[in-house]
Amino acid sequence: MRQRAGLGTALAVVAFLTFFLGPFFWQVLTSLWPDGELTRSWPSHLTLESYVSVLWGRPFLRVVLNSLVVAALTTVFCLVIGSAAAFALAKLEFRGKGLLLSAALAVSMFPPIATVSPLYLILRAVGLRDSLVGLALPYATFAMPLTLWVLTSFFRQLPDELYRAARVDGCTPFQAFRRVLLPLAAPGLATTAILVFIFAWNEFLFALTFLTTPEKRTVPVAISLFASEYREPWGEIAAASVVATLPLVVLTVLFQRRIVSGLTAGAVKE
Amino acid sequence: MTVGPGRARGSLERERRQAYWLVAPAVLVLAAVALYPILAAVWLSLHRFILVFGERRFVGLGNYAYLLGDARFWSALGNTAYFTVVAVGVELLLAVPLALLLQRAFPGRGLLRAAVLVPWAIPTVVSARLWAWMFNPDYGLINRLLLGSDINWLGAPGYALHAAILVDVWKTTPFVALLVLAGLQGIPEDLYKAARVDGASPWRTFRSITLPLLKPALLLAVLFRSLDAFRVFDAIYVLTEGGPANTTETLSIYAYKTLMRSGDFGYGSTLSVATFLCVVVLAAVWLRLLGRQEEAR
Amino acid sequence: MVRSFFVVLVLGVSVLSAGCRRGGGSGSEDGRDGAGSTRLVLKYQPLWGPPEPFRELLAGFERDNPGVTLVTEALPNSSDLAHQFFLTSLEGGAKDFDVLVADVVWVPEFARAGWIADLSAEFPPERLREEFLPGPVEAVVVEGRTYAVPWYLDVGVLYYRTDLVPRAPRTYAELERFALDAKAKVPGIQGYVWQGRQYEGLSCNVFEALWGHGGHAMGENGRVLLETEAGREALAYLRGLLVSGVSPETVMGFGEEEARRIFQEGRAVFMRNWPYAWSEAQKEGSPIRGKVGMAPLPTVSGEPGFGTLGGYQLAVNAHVSPERRKLAAKLISHLTSPEANLVLAVHYARNPPRAAVYDDARLKESSPFIAGLREMAERAKPRPVTPYYNLISDVLQSEFSAAVAGLRSPEESLKRAQKQVDHLMGEGR
Numbered sequence: 001m002r003q004r005a006g007l008g009t010a011l012a013v014v015a016f017l018t019f020f021l022g023p024f025f026w027q028v029l030t031s032l033w034p035d036g037e038l039t040r041s042w043p044s045h046l047t048l049e050s051y052v053s054v055l056w057g058r059p060f061l062r063v064v065l066n067s068l069v070v071a072a073l074t075t076v077f078c079l080v081i082g083s084a085a086a087f088a089l090a091k092l093e094f095r096g097k098g099l100l101l102s103a104a105l106a107v108s109m110f111p112p113i114a115t116v117s118p119l120y121l122i123l124r125a126v127g128l129r130d131s132l133v134g135l136a137l138p139y140a141t142f143a144m145p146l147t148l149w150v151l152t153s154f155f156r157q158l159p160d161e162l163y164r165a166a167r168v169d170g171c172t173p174f175q176a177f178r179r180v181l182l183p184l185a186a187p188g189l190a191t192t193a194i195l196v197f198i199f200a201w202n203e204f205l206f207a208l209t210f211l212t213t214p215e216k217r218t219v220p221v222a223i224s225l226f227a228s229e230y231r232e233p234w235g236e237i238a239a240a241s242v243v244a245t246l247p248l249v250v251l252t253v254l255f256q257r258r259i260v261s262g263l264t265a266g267a268v269k270e
Numbered sequence: 271m272t273v274g275p276g277r278a279r280g281s282l283e284r285e286r287r288q289a290y291w292l293v294a295p296a297v298l299v300l301a302a303v304a305l306y307p308i309l310a311a312v313w314l315s316l317h318r319f320i321l322v323f324g325e326r327r328f329v330g331l332g333n334y335a336y337l338l339g340d341a342r343f344w345s346a347l348g349n350t351a352y353f354t355v356v357a358v359g360v361e362l363l364l365a366v367p368l369a370l371l372l373q374r375a376f377p378g379r380g381l382l383r384a385a386v387l388v389p390w391a392i393p394t395v396v397s398a399r400l401w402a403w404m405f406n407p408d409y410g411l412i413n414r415l416l417l418g419s420d421i422n423w424l425g426a427p428g429y430a431l432h433a434a435i436l437v438d439v440w441k442t443t444p445f446v447a448l449l450v451l452a453g454l455q456g457i458p459e460d461l462y463k464a465a466r467v468d469g470a471s472p473w474r475t476f477r478s479i480t481l482p483l484l485k486p487a488l489l490l491a492v493l494f495r496s497l498d499a500f501r502v503f504d505a506i507y508v509l510t511e512g513g514p515a516n517t518t519e520t521l522s523i524y525a526y527k528t529l530m531r532s533g534d535f536g537y538g539s540t541l542s543v544a545t546f547l548c549v550v551v552l553a554a555v556w557l558r559l560l561g562r563q564e565e566a567r
Numbered sequence: 568m569v570r571s572f573f574v575v576l577v578l579g580v581s582v583l584s585a586g587c588r589r590g591g592g593s594g595s596e597d598g599r600d601g602a603g604s605t606r607l608v609l610k611y612q613p614l615w616g617p618p619e620p621f622r623e624l625l626a627g628f629e630r631d632n633p634g635v636t637l638v639t640e641a642l643p644n645s646s647d648l649a650h651q652f653f654l655t656s657l658e659g660g661a662k663d664f665d666v667l668v669a670d671v672v673w674v675p676e677f678a679r680a681g682w683i684a685d686l687s688a689e690f691p692p693e694r695l696r697e698e699f700l701p702g703p704v705e706a707v708v709v710e711g712r713t714y715a716v717p718w719y720l721d722v723g724v725l726y727y728r729t730d731l732v733p734r735a736p737r738t739y740a741e742l743e744r745f746a747l748d749a750k751a752k753v754p755g756i757q758g759y760v761w762q763g764r765q766y767e768g769l770s771c772n773v774f775e776a777l778w779g780h781g782g783h784a785m786g787e788n789g790r791v792l793l794e795t796e797a798g799r800e801a802l803a804y805l806r807g808l809l810v811s812g813v814s815p816e817t818v819m820g821f822g823e824e825e826a827r828r829i830f831q832e833g834r835a836v837f838m839r840n841w842p843y844a845w846s847e848a849q850k851e852g853s854p855i856r857g858k859v860g861m862a863p864l865p866t867v868s869g870e871p872g873f874g875t876l877g878g879y880q881l882a883v884n885a886h887v888s889p890e891r892r893k894l895a896a897k898l899i900s901h902l903t904s905p906e907a908n909l910v911l912a913v914h915y916a917r918n919p920p921r922a923a924v925y926d927d928a929r930l931k932e933s934s935p936f937i938a939g940l941r942e943m944a945e946r947a948k949p950r951p952v953t954p955y956y957n958l959i960s961d962v963l964q965s966e967f968s969a970a971v972a973g974l975r976s977p978e979e980s981l982k983r984a985q986k987q988v989d990h991l992m993g994e995g996r
Contacts, residue, residue: 012371013382020386023440026411027400039409085296092289093282100293107304109553111501113522114546117529117539118310119303120655129659141303144296173288202393204504205522209530212656213663214640220395224508225643232824234403241396252391253384260383263445264452318993320958321658322680336990341983342965407817425764425820427972513765514819515972516965531647532958533654534991 024245031238038234050239060240062215063222066132067244070207070218071200073136074143075193082147083189087177089148090155091163101152108145112205115141123210130212138206143196150195150262154188155181191262194255198248219244308546311539319536326536333540342516342524343541347548349431350520354499357438358492364439365446365491366484372447373454386444394441398508401437405509427517430510434518437505442498446491453487454480486563493556500549521545607894608638608664612649612879615843620914628901635894645822646670646767650957657682662886665895668879669715671706671949672956678714679954683882687713689896702876702947703920714882716903717920719911721877722940722947723775725864726830726838726848728855731756735862737869739779739804742837746813749836759808760826761839763818765968767960771875772839773967774950776801778873779866784951791951791959791992793985800867802970802977809971819972831855839864841877845936846916861936863943876947878918912937918944955992962987 030038032046054060089097119138120129128134158181166176182189204220211217217225223244226237252259315333319326337343372383389397404411405423413419423433457480465475503522506512512519512527525545529538614621625637642649650673656663657677669677677683692708695716703717725742727735731749736742746758762768777784782797808814818826823840830838831847833854838844848859864872881902883895901907905927908919913933918940924930925941950956966984969975975983 006376009371009374009376012367013376013378016368016371017382017385019440020389020444023397023400023404023411024388024392026404030403041414081295081299085293088289088292092285092292094286094289094293100297103300106553107300109497109549110304110308111522111542111545111549113501113503113525113529114311114542114549115304115307116526117314117535117542118307121310121535122307124659130656130661138303140299144299144303148296173285174292177292198391202395204393204395204507205526208507209655212652212659212661220393220504223393223399224395225648226399234406234409237399238403241399245392245396248391248393249388252387256384256387259387260448263448322654322676322958323954324680340987342962342987407820420817422817422820425817427819427974511765512965513968514763515765515968515974517972517974519965527961530654531651531961532991533658534958 027238028242030234031242033235033238035233035235050233050235051243054236054239054243058236059215060222060243063217063219064244066216067201067219069132070135070139071197073133074139074200075196077136078140078143078147078196079189079193082144082192083151083182083185084177086148086151087155087181087185088173089152090158091160091177091181092173101148104145104148108142108149110141112141116205116209119206120209129210130216132211132216135207135210135218136200138210139200139203142199142203146195146199147192150192151185151188154185154191158184187258188262190255191258194251194259195262198251198259201248308543311543311546314535314539315537315543317536319534319539321533321535329536333537336537337540337544342519343521343544345516346519346521346524349516349518350500350502350522350548353431353435353438353502353520354496356432357435357442357499358495360435360439361443361446361495362488362492364443365450366488368443368447369450369454370480372451386447389441390444392441394504395508397441398437398505401433401440402509405433424510425514427514430514430518434502434506434509437509438499438502441505442495446495449491449494450484450487453484453490456487457483486560489556489560489563493553493560496556497549497553500552501545521548604634604636605891605894606636606638607666607891607898608640609898610640610642610664610667612642612644612668614911614915614917616846616915620910624902624907624910628898631901632894632897637898640664642668647960653677653682657884657886660886662884665884665887665891666898667882667884668718669882671703671876671878671880672952672960674707674715674880674882675709675952675954676957677882678709678712682885683714684885684892684895685712685714686716686883686896686899689900690716698922699920700922700944700947702945702949703878703880705952706876706949707880715880716882716899718879718881718903719908719915719917720920720944720947721841721843721918722943723771723839723864723874723877724842724940724943725862726840726844727860727862728833728836728858729860730858731836735860736837736865737871738865739867742865743808743811743813746836747811750812755834757815757829757835758813759837759839760814760818760821760829760835762821762823762826763805763809763814763968763971764820764822764825765964766822767964768822769967769971770950770960770963771877773801773805773963774875774948775839775864775872776804778948779864780804781867789953791953791955791988793963793988794981798981799977802967802980805971806973806977809973819968842916842918842937842940861940863946871942871946873946873948874943876949878920953992958991959988962991 031050032048033043034045034047035049037043088094089101123129123134128137162180162184163176166180167173171179202220204224207218207221208224211221223237223240226233226240316328316330317326318329368386372379402424407413407420407422407425412423413421421429423429461479462475465479501522502520503526506518506520506523510518512523521541522545525538525541528534528541625639629635629637642652650670653667653673669683690713692711692713695704695708695713699717700720703720707713707715707717725735731753732745736745742759750756750758761772763772774784777797780797780800782795782801784791784793786792809816809818826838827840827844827847829835830844831853845859845861847853848855850856864874866872881899883892883899887895905921905924908921908924909927909930911917912919912924912930916934916937918937919925925938931938962984966980970977970980
């Protein structure tokens, strides 16, 4: 009985691992497959050619850099603004608190397509169309609600006594936030930063719409347009995908616990 | 919470004022990137607005009247609904066993936990590309595994939408499983012990303890995922761009093509507002169900 | 760990944004580098083939115009995506490129939108009519003014395997018979491959079938007319190809390249494609080298069919300064000269839009097949010429796709298409 359960578990583990990791490994294999042999059932040897041509034959590193800039800008922007608000939401009394949290939740459910045309017109009007900075702003649509929810739940977990003690010591609410609670919320900030970073790195619709110059493309846009610019170079697409994904995979595996707690904090703790 | 009783009323007042200052930037940002655009989209949807030629005139509800008779809109709505229902359903069916598995102690659990997050972390566009290559009718992995099959996964109506669903399932099942897992961890161990003492079979234990207590977590997962699936864009844009014959065209794709391909900002906005309204209705229904669930407890 | 993550993040942003400023700065408004040299940017779709001859063509312009550096920037290969790019960048007043390629169907639209400059002074319409073939001239002259100059011309043609069929089919019935006969002889081979994916290539195939059935799509007062007998027959014919097995079901997912790859691997008898596929097919090591023929598309009657006019024109971004505009016109003149036509024809199998080039001895010698395409080039027919073409093309693609996939009858598809087209073009409002 025990053994059968063990076998069942093992089979289930193998099945899930195959389903979730198999396609990724196939992609890695494709990226190492010699270009002329993709039509064969098995490669005769493995090669790094696709990586060489992606990294040196195309402006792909530039594209990775663009994504880093946009994702980092979004992260910093949302954390700076969001942490203050999250602190107030968790520890201070004021009217409209529930409304703000529900509003944030509602915004996070906005289909991006609903706001894309006005945002396009706004960015064009202020001259931020086709700019990486201009892209970080609309990213707040999904990043800000995420920041507010995750961070608010983190601040709530910090004991009220800390805040009260700081106030008794003569801190203003803002000082209490900056000097006492913010440093303690660092793990929460890190979690939020990772999540926002990943979401911003992966965003596609806004990047596709607001950026026009090829040199400004972000990773998802560049990868989506790969085939159309050249002759469906599957090996290179795979290599570019691996390059673009590896940082995320490493980040995810390293911070797995944090990501899980962050993803579920906003959702389940309420 | 309240501040110590010794404090004067003025301090409370000041705290409130500071609170407003602290949330003000966030509120402003949300207003700028969400509230204003959605109102502007509604306003745009009342115009004939051809971006290219600067043609812009007020047409009232004309676009909405056309929308009601627009067969393409209804088919996009149908595709979106089908995609949402099937994708979320399959994700739940896979996520529950996965979560149960992740809850068990076995060697390599950490590995599995990290591994399932890989598809979640990969950009949707990348995963769509990855699957597009696997779906390639001539050289893709899937037709290679199904020896001799020459199914045109992305080119044939009937297959293409399901291929897109598979990509979504692959990518988001881990997220659902994590939500379910968090729910599982909230179930008191004592209940299971008691069931074991009573000699209940594992299936019975699952049906009468796990499932009912998991319901709030499941509902929440369904809420999040269905709203997310309903606005699907990236995967389909990369896989099929809505083809063949618009059988994979979702509301977001139709609206996007009208806006950015055709440059018809009037009717395109009408379509995006319609998508938004659908999401609002969906959210309201789910929240209502969720609220009833809370009351019942 | 957490802190170091932040330090890295902040450092990363500052370093990268500095790099960004540097990178972005090189394309400054007037495009001048420090030393007084002018940077002229050409946006085009990469020409498939060896890069050297085209590079040499560009270098020739730089030699004739000292102080000018030519920069080429690639556009997405798919015409739909390239259009989306221009829509967002030109509408937004982008000045970062000077000369752009425009698809035949975009010129009336871009001209009306005021995005491309009037070139009538440099290229008077009368002169164009004298020197160029009629199809492309109609595409670039809008209300008597020149807005672009034909660069190269494309026309839909039929490729066939000389070793598998007796001769090029003249009628649709012949095409089907030849294909089925060859399929019976050669196991595993496909009959006729074409472009059936939901995109502009499908519309081209449909218009060709429409003309082949004796129809046309332009009604009175610039109305695009779809609900016609020929339209229904055209869609029924294309659907029938799939039903009878002449074409594989997979054509519903095919663009130009998918079709070409199958054909080039020797796995299809017939292919509808543009002339570019010829040099690919005749390349060293190609399995079908020497076994390919090109012919006008078949029709119902057996008359040589009309092929869709494709290809690209060169236009000048209307947002750039007058001096740059002058230079840009000079570049266009260089790139559309008879010599340039010849380079594109010989090395890239791009059909010359200039009539005289077809008689050039050098062309006849090195690329006889292009010289032989003259008749087809003269029968190149534009899709409905209207500034609204792009607006309606998405509707056409989806309804044509539905009919080809058999989801709707041709009647139903055309009815729905007509309704949406009328709405978009502002009729029946």
